[in-house]
Amino acid sequence: MSLCPTHPLSAVPFTGxxxxxxxxxxxxxxxxxxxxxxxxxxxxxxxxxxxxxxxEYGGVVGDRWISVGQDAPGTLFLHNVTLEFFDTxxxxxxxxxxxxxxxxxxxxxxxxxxxMARAVSFGRGIRILRQDGFETxxxxxLSQNNNIPRIKRMIAALCxxxxxxxxxxxxxxxxxxxxxxxxxxxxxxxxxxxxxxPYLRDAACKWAEGWTATERLADLPYETAEAILCxxxxxxxxxxxxxxxxGFGHTEGFPVDVWIRKVLDAHFGGTxxxxxxxxxxxxxxxxxxxxxxxxxxxxxx
DNA sequence: CTCCAGGCGTTCC
DNA sequence: GGAACGCATGGA
Numbered sequence: 001m002s003l004c005p006t007h008p009l010s011a012v013p014f015t016g017x018x019x020x021x022x023x024x025x026x027x028x029x030x031x032x033x034x035x036x037x038x039x040x041x042x043x044x045x046x047x048x049x050x051x052x053x054x055x056e057y058g059g060v061v062g063d064r065w066i067s068v069g070q071d072a073p074g075t076l077f078l079h080n081v082t083l084e085f086f087d088t089x090x091x092x093x094x095x096x097x098x099x100x101x102x103x104x105x106x107x108x109x110x111x112x113x114x115x116m117a118r119a120v121s122f123g124r125g126i127r128i129l130r131q132d133g134f135e136t137x138x139x140x141x142l143s144q145n146n147n148i149p150r151i152k153r154m155i156a157a158l159c160x161x162x163x164x165x166x167x168x169x170x171x172x173x174x175x176x177x178x179x180x181x182x183x184x185x186x187x188x189x190x191x192x193x194x195x196x197x198p199y200l201r202d203a204a205c206k207w208a209e210g211w212t213a214t215e216r217l218a219d220l221p222y223e224t225a226e227a228i229l230c231x232x233x234x235x236x237x238x239x240x241x242x243x244x245x246x247g248f249g250h251t252e253g254f255p256v257d258v259w260i261r262k263v264l265d266a267h268f269g270g271t272x273x274x275x276x277x278x279x280x281x282x283x284x285x286x287x288x289x290x291x292x293x294x295x296x297x298x299x300x301x
Numbered sequence: 302c303t304c305c306a307g308g309c310g311t312t313c314c
Numbered sequence: 315g316g317a318a319c320g321c322a323t324g325g326a
Contacts, residue, residue: 040307144308150324151307194322199309236309 009096013083023078023086030100032125033057033070041246042129043139043152044159044174062089062132063164065171095127095249129246133214134207135174136247137229140239141199157191177207199234206232218248225250 009027016022037045037057045059048067056079058067064085069077081090091097104120142154155174162179163172181204188197207214217225222244229240244250 140307143306145306145321146308146323147306147325153324189322192323195309195320196322234309238308242307 009091011083011086016079020080021082023076023081023083025076025078025086025096026074028074028076028094028096030125031070031074031076031094031127033068033076035123035125036127036129037068039126040148041242042131043148043155046152060159060166060171060173061093063166063173065166065168066090068094093130095130100124100127128249128251130249131247132174133217133243133247134177134203137203137207137232137235137239137243138174138180138200140242140246141203141232141234142193142196143242144196144234144239154192158193161191175204177204180204181208196234199232202233203235217244218250222250 009025012024012026014022014024034055034057037059038047042059045057048056048058050056050067050069052069052071054071056067056069056077058065058079060066062085064080066081067079069079071077076094078086078090104124107120108117138158139151139155143151146154158180159172159174160170162175162183164176165171166173180200183201183204185197185201188200193200206212212228217228220228225244225248226237226240229235229243230237235243
């Protein structure tokens with residue numbers, strides 16, 4: 001992990017207008033809340049209206065609804081966050097102890113050329129979140145052949161129906177594996193999960209019975225971790241990749257060359273010599289979605 | 302109305 | 315071993 005010695009984190013607690021604990025965090029480096037929470041790596045954050053900051057994103061992390069705002073570069077406002085929650089959960093969730101300038105330099109060094117340079121520039125500010133593994137797995141099982149607004153609604157329905165009510169009106173935790181395993185396929189279909197209902201059930205059952213030491217997936221070689229996840233019905237290379245990346249922080253050996261070539265070959269017919277990039281792979285994967293979605297930005301190379 | 306959405310399982314050859 | 319095709323559902 002690349003630490004940023006010149007910008008140590010500092011967190012100053014204060015009390016919000018609603019009496020909730022808040023934190024002002026400085027020294028977080030490059031961080032774009034819009035790109036981070038709205039790029040399709042997580043499905044439980046939405047923009048919330050606020051008079052004080054330009055934009056703020058609210059969502060559930062663990063057992064707590066929080067919101068994240070930003071009014072200056074390198075600074076975050078964390079609402080409903082205690083110092084302890086920041087240190088034990090949020091710091092890791094937001095991937096704050098990584099220097100993304102170094103990451104960008106690694107990408108540009110490994111993949112020279114204007115195409116990736118534009119991708120890096122366009123994706124600048126994205127943080128690869130470290131979400132809960134089970135929640136990430138279920139989210140990307142639901143994502144197949146689906147669109148993001150509907151994915152969000154399906155996840156919200158799961159939380160509302162099988163998740164623990166949290167502090168706040170209409171706020172629910174993501175269901176535990178056991179709670180979700182207790183739902184029948186018919187119930188999940190009635191909830192609108194469609195053909196993904198049995199996939200969800202299989203994931204929940206395997207997780208609930210401690211089917212593998214899932215907390216160690218990040219330490220296994222990528223191909224091994226991928227093969228384990230692919231034993232779950234409805235999980236293939238794409239779902240496994242997103243789960244390992246966004247839920248387990250599995251960045252060592254991520255097959256970024258496959259993803260990059262897939263998109264670049266389709267758009268430019270070119271080939272790039274790409275090695276494993278560690279953390280940079282995560283950023284690059286997000287860039288790929290931008291490449292695919294906004295290919296006009298990269299069309300004149 | 303048709304087409305499509307950040308795949309994957311099944312069924313063909 | 316790869317190319318079609320179906321899948322639930324809702325938004326565009």
